[in-house]
Amino acid sequence: MGSVKINCAYAREIDLVDYLSKLGIVPVKVRGHNFWYHSPFRSEKTPSFKVNRKLNRWYDFGEGTGGTIIDFATRFKDCTIGEFLRSIRDNDFSFPVPACPQPIKEQYTTDRITLISDHTLSSDSLIHYLKKRRIPIAIADNYCREVRYSIASRTYYAIGFQNRAGGWELRNAYFKGSSSPKDFTILYPHRSCLCVFEGFIDFLSFITLVPEAENTYSFLVLNSLSFFEKARPIMEAYIEVWLFLDNDTAGQNCSRYATSLSAVYNDQSSLYQNHKDLNDWHCFPGNPNCDLPKLLDPP
Numbered sequence: 001m002g003s004v005k006i007n008c009a010y011a012r013e014i015d016l017v018d019y020l021s022k023l024g025i026v027p028v029k030v031r032g033h034n035f036w037y038h039s040p041f042r043s044e045k046t047p048s049f050k051v052n053r054k055l056n057r058w059y060d061f062g063e064g065t066g067g068t069i070i071d072f073a074t075r076f077k078d079c080t081i082g083e084f085l086r087s088i089r090d091n092d093f094s095f096p097v098p099a100c101p102q103p104i105k106e107q108y109t110t111d112r113i114t115l116i117s118d119h120t121l122s123s124d125s126l127i128h129y130l131k132k133r134r135i136p137i138a139i140a141d142n143y144c145r146e147v148r149y150s151i152a153s154r155t156y157y158a159i160g161f162q163n164r165a166g167g168w169e170l171r172n173a174y175f176k177g178s179s180s181p182k183d184f185t186i187l188y189p190h191r192s193c194l195c196v197f198e199g200f201i202d203f204l205s206f207i208t209l210v211p212e213a214e215n216t217y218s219f220l221v222l223n224s225l226s227f228f229e230k231a232r233p234i235m236e237a238y239i240e241v242w243l244f245l246d247n248d249t250a251g252q253n254c255s256r257y258a259t260s261l262s263a264v265y266n267d268q269s270s271l272y273q274n275h276k277d278l279n280d281w282h283c284f285p286g287n288p289n290c291d292l293p294k295l296l297d298p299p
Contacts (some may be wrong), residue, residue: 006089008070008081014088016051016058016069021156024125024172027051030152032233038216039063039175040076073294075171092113113179118145118160129173137206143187143204148278149179161185161200161221169200169223187219194218194238198225198245206244209282212254225254232261241265246277 017035019066027035028047033054036047039062048062073084121127121137123146130140140159147160147168158170158177165183170176185200195217197203203221209215211222218238220231225245235241241264245251251269258265270280 008085011085011088012056012068014069015053016056016072017053017154018128019069019073020051022125022153024156024158024174026151026156026175031224112151113177114150114169115179115204116148116150116155118147118168121146121159123157126157126172129171130159132173132283133201133205133279135201135208139204139207143200143207147179161223163221163223171201178223182223184223184231185219185221186216187221189218189234191216191218192238193240193242194220195236195242196220196222196231196235197245198222198277202244202246205279205282211295216240225250228254234263236262238264242268244271244278245270247272247274251277264298 011126014257020026020037020040025037027037029036032046033052035051035290037049037051038044038047039049041049041060042062049058049060056203057066057206062079070081070084073079073087074081077084077087079087079261110245119295121141121144126146127137130137143161145160145162146157147170148155148157148169156175158166158172158175160170162168163181163183163185165181167181167183168179170178193216195203195206195213197206197219198221200223201219201286203219205217222228222231241258243255243258243265245255245267247269255265255267259267272278275281275284
């Protein structure tokens with residue numbers, strides 16, 4: 001930032017909505033000067049975190065707390081004021097990393113997502129996110145794009161994974177959503193064995209763990225369990241279908257339902273038992289199996 005003196009007075013003038021955007025935090029709705037978000041400090045379904053852009057102040061109605069950008073950043077990033085000011089000076093919006101990142105929940109907005117462009121992954125924050133998920137950039141580049149999109153005239157960016165209808169699954173460290181039309185994704189369709197995943201991060205994890213799989217299996221990423229029935233005719237045309245669904249209630253219920261329908265379905269979630277999904281198992285620091293070159297034997 002050249003010779004500009006970076007101090008608290010300077011920091012307080014930084015547009016808070018723009019700062020949140022650089023962190024990948026997007027508003028759920030916008031009403032005049034008021035931008036409403038799901039609180040970055042917890043998981044919630046109803047947005048209770050408001051930024052008044054005219055005043056450049058935030059307020060969390062769920063906690064009864066609020067303040068300036070400095071109050072937000074030092075809490076959200078678990079850093080000192082000095083560390084925050086240095087991050088502004090260095091134009092670094094990913095350091096320091098929050099000590100306890102909030103679990104990602106799919107965020108819905110009353111404003112339409114409008115696609116602007118897509119290109120090769122290049123954003124430092126998106127690459128940092130992939131590294132945290134233990135996904136090599138070379139693998140992500142084969143299947144994902146960096147997507148720029150807008151909500152309520154504000155521009156954002158995310159890792160994009162395209163479905164068969166042309167819509168995009170959008171993901172960054174703080175946002176999970178999708179553009180229309182929404183559908184599942186099928187890759188390498190003309191093989192005998194199909195691997196099925198709920199989301200593309202689990203699919204990328206599998207390719208990371210089993211690099212030879214790209215030449216062996218077909219892959220179907222549901223992008224939502226709601227597409228399971230729609231995908232059934234495709235899945236049941238295969239000799240074998242391996243299910244790598246989440247270890248939550250919805251994922252396990254879907255796996256049990258599938259195996260009750262046909263013998264072609266095989267539930268593989270026991271491979272990552274005690275973890276919420278395949279990527280969570282892959283990232284677990286104490287897991288001795290994380291670096292296995294092969295996850296499964298070829299069919």
